Amino acid sequence: MKVMMRRNAAGVLSAYVAKKDLEEPVVSQEKPGLWGGTVTLANGWTLALPEMADGTTLPITVEARKLAED
Secondary structure (H helix, E strand, C coil), X not given: CEEEEXXXXXXXXXXXXXXXXXXXXXXXXXXXXXXXXXXXXXXXXXXXXXXXXXXCCCCEEEECEEEECC
């Protein structure tokens, strides 16, 4: 699914899924560099993000996979 990753003015990382009209903050991430690991959203979704260069700037839309929902 297409997911826009962005960081707001306060530095909070969030994910926006346009198809679901859903924006949720990221509550945990597997890797400090974000890319190539998983992130968990406040609603319980776990998304696998693609590998990208560490210097990739936000906001960016990527193809992510939904792994789990609590």
